[in-house]
Amino acid sequence: xxxxxxxxxxxxxxxxxxxxxxxxxxxxxxxxxxxxxxxxxxxxxxxxxxxxxxxxxxxxxxxxxxxxxxxxxxxxxxxxxxxxxxxxxxxxxxxxxxxxxxxxxxxxxxxxxxxxxxxxxxxxxxxxxxxxxxxxxxxxxxxxxxxxxxxxxxxxxxxxxxxxxxxxxxxxxxxxxxxxxxxxxxxxxxxxxxxxxxxxxxxxxxxxxxxxxxxxxxxxxxx
Amino acid sequence: xxxxxxxxxxxxxxxxxxxxxxxxxxxxxxxxxxxxxxxxxxxxxxxxxxxxxxxxxxxxxxxxxxxxxxxxxxxxxxxxxxxxxxxxxxxxxxxxxxxxxxxxxxxxxxxxxxxxxxxxxxxxxxxxxxxxxxxxxxxxxxxxxxxxxxxxxxxxxxxxxxxxxxxxxxxxxxxxxxxxxxxxxxxxxxxxxxxxxxxxxxxxxxxxxxxxxxxxxxxxxxxxxxxxxxxxxxxxxxxxxxxxxxxxxxxxxxxxxxxxxxxxxxxxxxxxxxxxxxxxxxxxxxxxxxxxxxxxxxxxxxxxxxxxxxxxxxxxxxxxxxxxxxxxxxxxxxxxxxxxxxxxxxxxxxxxxxxxxxxxxxxxxxxxxxxxxxxxxxxxxxxxxxxxxxxxxxxxxxxxxxxxxxxxxxxxxxxxx
Numbered sequence: 001x002x003x004x005x006x007x008x009x010x011x012x013x014x015x016x017x018x019x020x021x022x023x024x025x026x027x028x029x030x031x032x033x034x035x036x037x038x039x040x041x042x043x044x045x046x047x048x049x050x051x052x053x054x055x056x057x058x059x060x061x062x063x064x065x066x067x068x069x070x071x072x073x074x075x076x077x078x079x080x081x082x083x084x085x086x087x088x089x090x091x092x093x094x095x096x097x098x099x100x101x102x103x104x105x106x107x108x109x110x111x112x113x114x115x116x117x118x119x120x121x122x123x124x125x126x127x128x129x130x131x132x133x134x135x136x137x138x139x140x141x142x143x144x145x146x147x148x149x150x151x152x153x154x155x156x157x158x159x160x161x162x163x164x165x166x167x168x169x170x171x172x173x174x175x176x177x178x179x180x181x182x183x184x185x186x187x188x189x190x191x192x193x194x195x196x197x198x199x200x201x202x203x204x205x206x207x208x209x210x211x212x213x214x215x216x217x218x219x220x221x222x223x
Numbered sequence: 224x225x226x227x228x229x230x231x232x233x234x235x236x237x238x239x240x241x242x243x244x245x246x247x248x249x250x251x252x253x254x255x256x257x258x259x260x261x262x263x264x265x266x267x268x269x270x271x272x273x274x275x276x277x278x279x280x281x282x283x284x285x286x287x288x289x290x291x292x293x294x295x296x297x298x299x300x301x302x303x304x305x306x307x308x309x310x311x312x313x314x315x316x317x318x319x320x321x322x323x324x325x326x327x328x329x330x331x332x333x334x335x336x337x338x339x340x341x342x343x344x345x346x347x348x349x350x351x352x353x354x355x356x357x358x359x360x361x362x363x364x365x366x367x368x369x370x371x372x373x374x375x376x377x378x379x380x381x382x383x384x385x386x387x388x389x390x391x392x393x394x395x396x397x398x399x400x401x402x403x404x405x406x407x408x409x410x411x412x413x414x415x416x417x418x419x420x421x422x423x424x425x426x427x428x429x430x431x432x433x434x435x436x437x438x439x440x441x442x443x444x445x446x447x448x449x450x451x452x453x454x455x456x457x458x459x460x461x462x463x464x465x466x467x468x469x470x471x472x473x474x475x476x477x478x479x480x481x482x483x484x485x486x487x488x489x490x491x492x493x494x495x496x497x498x499x500x501x502x503x504x505x506x507x508x509x510x511x512x513x514x515x516x517x518x519x520x521x522x523x524x525x526x527x528x529x530x531x532x533x534x535x536x537x538x539x540x541x542x543x544x545x546x547x548x549x550x551x552x553x554x555x556x557x558x559x560x561x562x563x564x565x566x567x568x569x570x571x572x573x574x575x576x577x578x579x580x581x582x583x584x585x586x587x588x589x590x591x592x593x594x595x596x597x598x599x600x601x602x603x604x605x606x607x608x609x610x611x612x613x614x615x616x617x618x619x620x621x622x623x624x625x626x627x628x629x630x631x632x633x634x635x636x637x638x639x640x
Binding site for chain 2: 021024025028029032042045046049051052053056057060063070117120123124127128130131132134135193196197198199200202204205206207208209210211213215218219220
C-alpha cells in the first residue's frame with residue numbers, strides 16, 4: 001500500500017519534475033513535444049475532474065434542498081441555471097450563432113451569463129470605495145503614509161485634482177503634481193513590488209525543489 | 224616695386240600647384256569598394272531547437288550608405304529572397320546572446336534565418352543552400368553558394384547562468400536539509416498571519432460559526448495553490464481538534480479532489496476521522512465571477528467566524544475579502560499576485576506577504592526537514608540583495624570609467640535568455 005500511495009507518486013513527481021525542469025535547458029523538439037504532451041494530459045485530467053466537480057456541486061445542493069437548510073431556495077437556482085444553459089446547448093448543438101441569428105444558448109450566454117458576470121465585476125467599483133474608506137482611517141504611521149501617497153496620486157491622476165493643485169500651488173511653479181504622482185508610481189511603488197516579486201520567486205523555486213525531491217508531501221496526504 | 228615683381232611669381236606658383244592637384248589620383252572615397260565575401264559562412268544556429276540557420280560574412284569598407292545586402296535561400300533550384308537590409312546593419316553585436324556563448328566583437332554581418340517561415344515543407348536536418356548578394360547602384364557582388372542543415376542542439380548555452388544558479392541553489396538546499404537532520408533547532412521569526420490561525424479557529428469554536436477556506440482560482444500545477452493546500456492541511460488539523468465546522472469552496476475540481484484527501488488526512492491525524500464529512504470540500508464554479516458570487520453569498524448568509532483566502536487570486540480577491548470584512552470575520556489572506564495584495568492588506572486582518580506564503584506550510588507543520596528549507600529562502604534573499612548591491616556598483620563603475628566590457632559582462636550575467 002505504501003508503494004502505491006507513497007513511493008510511486010513520489011517517483012512520478014521526481015521524474016516528471018526533473019524532465020520538465022531540463023526541458024528549459026534542452027532546446028530540442030522532443031523536449032518541446034514533451035511539454036506539449038504534459039499540457040494535453042493536464043487538460044484531459046481536468047476534463048475528467050470537471051465531472052467530479054459537477055457531481056460535487058449537485059450533491060451539495062441536493063443535500064441543501066432535501067434538508068431545507070437556510071437559503072435552500074438559492075440551491076434551486078443552480079439546477080434551474082444548469083438546465084437553462086444545457087437544454088438550449090443540446091438543442092442548438094453547442095452553437096451560439098446560426099448564420100446571423102443567436103441560438104438559445106447564444107442568447108443565454110450573451111444576455112444572462114455575460115450580464116451577470118458584468119454585474120459582479122462592476123460591484124468591484126463599490127467595494128474599492130468601501131475598502132479605500134477603511135484604509136484611509138489613519139490608525140498608524142503606515143496608514144498615514146498610505147493615505148498621503150493615495151492623496152497625491154488622486155490629485156495627480158484626476159483632472160479636478162490637477163486643477164485644485166494648480167489653483168493652490170501653481171503660482172510657485174516648482175512642483176508639478178503629475179510628475180510627483182508618476183514618481184510615486186515609478187520609484188517607491190515599483191521598488192516595493194519588485195521586493196515582493198523577488199521573495200515570491202525565491203519561495204517558488206524552493207517550493208518546487210521541495211516537491212521534486214519529495215520533501216514537501218502534504219499535497220498528496222500522508223499514509 | 225618689389226610687390227609688382229612678386230605678383231607673376233605668385234601666379235606661377237598657384238598655376239603649378241593647380242596642375243599638380245589635377246594630376247593627383249582620385250581619393251579612395253570616390254572609388255566603389257568590392258566587399259570581401261570570401262569569409263561567407265552558413266551554419267546551424269547554435270543553442271536552438273533546429274529551425275534556424277546562421278549566415279555570416281565580414282563587414283568592411285563596402286558597407287556604405289545606399290548599399291544593401293540581399294540574402295537568398297534555396298531548397299531546390301529556385302532561390303527565395305530571405306532578407307534585405309542596409310549594408311551597415313545586422314552585425315554580430317546585434318545577436319541577443321551572452322558573451323560566453325557569442326563573440327559580439329567580431330566584425331561580421333550576421334543574419335539569423337527562421338527556416339519554417341521561409342519554406343512550408345521545412346524539415347529539421349534537411350540541407351538548404353544559401354548565398355548573399357551585395358548591391359550598391361550598378362555595383363554588385365555575390366557570395367558562393369553554401370549548404371547548411373539546421374539541427375537541434377542538446378543544450379542552450381545562453382542559459383548557463385541560470386543553470387549554474389539552479390545548481391548552487393540545489394546544493395544549498397541539500398546542505399540545509401542535511402544540516403537540519405543532524406542538528407535541528409532552527410530559529411524562525413514569527414509570522415503574525417500564521418500565528419493568528421489559532422486565534423481564528425478558537426474564535427470560530429467559541430462562536431459556533433464555520434470557517435471558510437478558499438484556495439483561490441489557481442490550478443493544482445500552480446505553486447501558490449500547492450502552498451495553500453499545505454496551509455489547509457494545518458488549518459484542518461486545528462479545526463478537527465476543536466471540532467469546528469470547515470467549508471472549502473473550490474474553483475478547480477482537481478484542487479478539490481486533492482484538498483479532500485488532505486483534509487481527510489488532517490482529520491485522521493487529529494484522531495477525529497469520525498467528524499470528517501465529504502462535503503467539507505465542494506466545487507462551486509470554474510467561472511471567476513460565478514465563483515465569487517457564490518462564495519460571497521455563502522459568506523453573507525452563514526457569517527463565518529474566520530475566512531482564509533490563500534492561493535492564486537485575481538479580481539475576485541476584493542469581492543471575497545470585502546464581503547468577509549462586512550460580516551466581521553477574522554480574515555487571513557495570502558497570494559503571489561502582487562496586484563491583489565493591496566486589496567487584501569486593506570480588507571483582511573493579516574496578510575502573508577511575498578515568500579511568507581511559501582514558508583507557511585513549513586512554519587505551521589514544525590517539521591525540521593520542511594523548516595530547514597526556509598533557510599534556503601533566506602540564503603536566496605541574501606544572495607539577491609548582494610547581487611543587487613554588487614551589480615549596481617559594478618554597473619556604476621563601468622559607466623563612470625567607460626568600461627564597456629564590464630557593463631556588458633554584468634548585464635549578461637543577470638539577464639534571463
